[in-house]
Amino acid sequence: MIKDKDYYLDWIYQRGNSAGKRRDLSAIKALLNELGNPQDKLKVIHIAGTNGKGSTANFIANTLSLKVKCGLFTSPYMVEINEEMKINGISISDDDFFTYIEMIKPICERLDEINLKNTYFEVMTALMFKYFYDKKVDVCVVETGLGGTLDSTNVVKKPIASLITTISMDHTNILGNTIEEIAQNKAGIIKDNVPVFIYPQDKPALDIILKEARVKNAKIYDFKLDEIKIKNENESFNEFDFRSYKNIKTSLIGKIQIYNACNAINLLDYFKDEYNLDDKTIKKGIYESTNPGRLQIISKDPKVLIDGSHNKESIDVLINSLKNFKYDKLIVGFSVLKDKDYKYIIEKLSQEADEIVITSIDNPRAFEICELKEIVKEKNPNVKAIKDRKKAYEYTKSNAGSNDLVLWCGSLYLVGEILKFENTYKNL
Known part of the structure; x- marks a missing residue:
């Protein structure tokens, strides 16, 4: 064998x-x-x-x-x-x-x-x-x-x-x-x-x-x-x-x-x-130290930032770090597990985002995408749900202008997949 x-x-x-x-x-x-x-x-x-x-x-x-x-x-x-x-x-x-x-x-x-x-x-x-x-x-x-x-x-x-x-x-x-x-x-x-x-x-x-x-x-x-x-x-x-x-x-x-x-x-x-x-x-x-998936810019046109923040403290750090970026519009790609402090995370991201795109995670602790959409909608009405992660990522990039910032966060596993997608495009 x-x-x-x-x-x-x-x-x-x-x-x-x-x-x-x-x-x-x-x-x-x-x-x-x-x-x-x-x-x-x-x-x-x-x-x-x-x-x-x-x-x-x-x-x-x-x-x-x-x-x-x-x-x-x-x-x-x-x-x-x-x-x-x-x-x-x-x-x-x-x-x-x-x-x-x-x-x-x-x-x-x-x-x-x-x-x-x-x-x-x-x-x-x-x-x-x-x-x-x-x-x-x-x-x-x-x-x-x-x-x-x-x-x-x-x-x-x-x-x-x-x-x-x-x-x-x-x-x-x-x-x-x-x-x-x-x-x-x-x-x-x-x-x-x-x-x-x-x-x-x-x-x-x-x-x-x-x-x-x-x-x-x-x-x-x-x-x-x-x-x-x-x-x-x-x-x-x-x-x-x-x-x-x-x-x-x-x-x-x-x-x-x-x-x-x-x-x-x-x-x-x-x-x-x-x-x-x-x-x-x-x-x-x-x-010269690197640490993939932590406040990492993976694309410059449009500018895409990924961060594995998935708890209260790390989300606060992420939000604070956004002040170092210049952008017209912030598009957030996001998903989160049920056992995280998701209400706090969603509230914080909703205050910053002009648009939120939610997607699915392959995990038994993950939300159903329709359920997560309703929770996010209470804080930010400009929310779109795309179950397929690759399509969700492609949407955020295609919807971003040259002066906009795309941010993907909420789960290290999700961020890892986004990094894979981007690496695939670069190797084509």
Whole structure:
């Protein structure tokens, strides 16, 4: 039997998620044990938080990659599953991916029989640790998938650093109904005597992190917003000073990326001697970092902006960032899942949009398109529903003038599909 990529993708996707599954780390620990516990033999920088994990992880990994062999694990992917694990910016090859699935598949099937089923994300996590170990990376930057305490990546006993980005309300059905519960879950990545780098948090979340750090004797490395001097913020780049670092630029746009970059620089500065990082290397690494699907311009005529914002905090950041763009009319392409703060998201987008185009998402938690249209219509009467995502995207582009802005947001998975559509057009 000749196995193509779909064969391997079908197998891993059918592993499913943690819905209805016992919430502990026993399954992935059993899988990793069969693989020789590679996670215990790696230098890991572990990252948790609600928003900004991917951008911060990319800032750190891209900078380290200029000096050493650095692995990066982030999720979800935008276009290809291979994007979730990279070494010095290069995604795992199809051949390597298939080889590791072939290695892991029979182990998983044996574990299934003793009620230790590994989900899609647990398989990806185990595959990543084994891949990075076999490829002899010097260090790896690992982003949690969801939460911290019971996240699959939290099998690392002794990372070289933990980093926590901004914390806000999201995934409340799993992580908790209060900011304190969510913060406690994220703080689960803090380990004994391991330094913790943190984004400036609001007090309830900050108190939880500080308390957990004290319990674990983990030294906190934080920064204050008044240590940052913003010099330029526009639709192409940010420029700022941070402590002794002058004229730092990010090609990732939006003010939030300045703060994410400072969180990354705070950590990189700590490892300056160990990884031979001078100021020039850090500035270059920060500027050349990318993070697809986050305030990313994918077309210039008409101008199309995509952003994976799907919760209250990230939508606020997106709306605030729109002030850096000049446009006559804003056309918003959009869809959202029922378990998100959809009323708030719709209200905020409706205040900005001249027209809203809604479409469908392939997800059991998605709205029926007619239902979503009625909800949006209450806030913005100029709404159009197009079920086919590609046709919806083509409509927003064809309806935009040369001075208009098209914005697609509401779901990372939807944004990933929009990016695929645009890449297809460019390759024709």
